[in-house]
Amino acid sequence: MDLVQKCGGRCHVIDNKYWNNPTDKYRSDQFQVEELLKTIDETVLANNGGCYTNEMLQAVETEVQQEEECVRQSSENMSEEEIRRQARDKTFENLAESKRIVILGKTGSGKTSLANTIFGEELFTIEHSINSQTKQCQTENKSVNGRKITLIDTPGFFDTDMSEGELKPEIVRCITECAPGPHAFLIVLKVEKFTEQEKAVIDKICEYFSEDALKYAVIVFTHGDMLPKGMKIEKFISQNKNLSDLMEKCGNRCHIFDNTYWKNDQQNNYRSNQFQVEELLKTIDQTVLANNGGCYTNEMLQAVEAEIQQEEECVRQSSENMSKKEIRWQAIRRTFKKLMIKLAGVTTGALLGAVFGVVVMVGIVATVLISSSVSLVNLHHVAKTTGTLAGGTAGAAGTSLTTLACVATATFAAAGAVKGGLIGYKAAKGADTVQEAIKRPAEAVYDEAQSVLVKANDVVKSLLQPKSKQCQNLK
Ligand SMILES: Nc1nc2c(ncn2[C@@H]2O[C@H](COP(=O)(O)OP(=O)(O)OP(=O)(O)O)[C@@H](O)[C@H]2O)c(=O)[nH]1
Ligand SMILES: [Mg+2]
Incomplete structure (x- = not known):
């Protein structure tokens, strides 16, 4: 009744x-x-002629409409009914796909332990030594509370003492594993004083991914046992200005765990990992919807994704009866190898002196893989990004590479020899020759190079900029 x-x-x-x-x-x-x-x-x-709706349904509808636009553009003479049907299928696929989640943070903050807590089992390896450190990216998939999740655990990229030789494959691995981009970044912090050191790590994350990445970020605290009795994490955050600012930039998304002590607590208890995992997953769902069902991406990640898709096609053709998952897995591995081979000669350490050098190099190679016509752009990109991203410690090196790269651009442009390949690599490797080239009276060469550089500049600027969902569908 x-x-x-x-x-x-x-x-x-x-x-x-x-x-x-x-x-x-x-x-x-x-x-x-x-x-x-x-x-x-x-x-x-x-109901005034309207239908029932809510924020979630509206977000899904926006997603469907974006997909409709993509379908409409890619296929002529399709009926509106068919366009809508395909867009709905694609939206469903997007929403049901495994959510790629990258775990970032300072060394020792508890990233690997958190990954294990989320999956509820020890799938990620923790070295139980004094210098316990994750040296390799590790990716694992699992269904958690009804959601398909892909977790990518990373070394402490931003405060590492790993050598470039160790770091390069791990950055490449992380980029290939999360292409075309992660649905969420988990920024891991300990419940402790938020010092300049922590701030520097966050600044670096923003610097590389752009602040836009924070729209996809959730702050996750570990060592929850350090939180004063009766206090919730929001209160702890509010006590520090830098932390509060970060929290605001991350859409006030935060959760708290204790990977050691909150394992067996009741599900309904705030100080329970089980409870926090469910809350974290809900937050990730909401974040994905708030970002129109899409993941964070930029041109570099898209370039790598395009490469993976090409490889998928090759794998598909060469092997029958392989599951979609297996094809993807093999394609990622092939792309990883391909990128590593292309990067083999690229030495960034001495010249770039910072982790971002490697990331930029990956971007360059990825872009070169797709279009040889942008290779000139890439060279300039090395120059520009080195100066800005490598920052303080590598400042001087950045400047010298800028000079080096510009000169190399001039030389190669004049010679008309800029095709495919990795010019940055050639420039770096052939430093002596290039330095010599500076001395050459080459005004004609310089003019030509200048016009190329001006054009290149615009494209370069966009390389690491986040991309809208519309540009995301590369298939
Ligand atoms: N008490 C307590 N200890 C933790 C917690 N999370 C991690 N630890 C411990 O802190 C140490 C470092 O944890 P890891 O998970 O390896 O940290 P990480 O961020 O992966 O470290 P790197 O791989 O070196 O960057 C280990 O000894 C963990 O057992 C936590 O929530 N509470
Ligand atoms: Mg680790």
């Missing part, structure tokens, strides 16, 4: 089995269907 009342007194009765051949009018499906349709008309009118 209460229920019918809450539903505005709207109710009908049907019998799917016996009322096809009615004995009286009321006990007839035909009559009841007609009555039901009238009721629906009245309900629509009573």
Whole structure:
């Protein structure tokens, strides 16, 4: 009775089995269907002609509309009905796909332990030594509380003492594993004083991924046991200005775990990993929807994704009966190898002196893989990014590379020899020759190079900029 009342007194009765051949009018499906349709008309009118909606449904609709636009652009003469159908299928695929989550943070903050906590088992390796450190990116997949999750654990990229030789493959691995981009970044911090050191790590994350990445970020605290009794993490955050600012930039998304002590607590308890995992997953769902169902991406990640898709095609053709998952897995591995081979000769350490050098190099190679025509752009990109991203410590090196790269650009442009390949590599490796080239009276060469550089500049600027969802579908 209460229920019918809450539903505005709207109710009908049907019998799917016996009322096809009615004995009286009321006990007839035909009559009841007609009555039901009238009721629906009245309900629509009573709601001013609108349909029920909420934020989540609207976000899904926006996603469908974006997909419609992509389908419309890629296929002529398709009926609106078919476009809508395909867009819906694609949206469903997007929403059901495994969510790629990259775990970032300072060395020792608890990234690997957090990955294990989220998966509820020790899938990620922790070195139990004094200098326990993750040296390799590790990716694992699992369904957690009904959601498909891909977790990518990383070394402490931003405060590492790893050598370039160790770091390069790990950055390449991280980029290939999360292409075309992560659905969420988990920024891991300990419940402790938020010092300049922590701030520097965050600044670096923003510097590389742009502040836009924070729209996809969740701050995750570990060592929850250090949180004063009765206090919630929001209160702890509010006590520090830098932390509060970061929290605001991350859309106030934060959670707290204790990977050691909160393992067996009740699900409904705030100080329980089980409870926090469910809350974290809900937050990630909401973040994905708030970002129109898409993941964070930029041109570099898209370039790598395009490469993976090409490899997928090759794997598909060469092997029958392989599952989609296996094809993807093999394509990622092939792309990783390909990038590593292309990067083999690129030495960034001496010249770039910072982790971002490697990332930029990956971007360059990825872009070169797709279009040889942008290779000139890439060279300038090395120059520009070195100066800005490598920052303080590598400042001087950055400047010298800038000079080096510009000169190399001039030389190669004049020679008309800039095709595919890695010019940055050639420039770096052939430093002596290039330095010599500076001395050459080459005005004509310089003019030509200048015009190329001006053009290149615009493209370069966009290389690491985040991309909108519309540009994301590379298939
Ligand atoms: N008490 C407590 N200890 C933790 C917690 N999380 C991690 N630890 C411990 O802190 C140490 C470092 O944890 P890891 O998970 O290896 O940290 P990480 O961020 O992966 O470290 P790197 O791989 O070196 O960057 C280990 O000894 C963990 O057992 C936590 O929530 N509470
Ligand atoms: Mg680790």
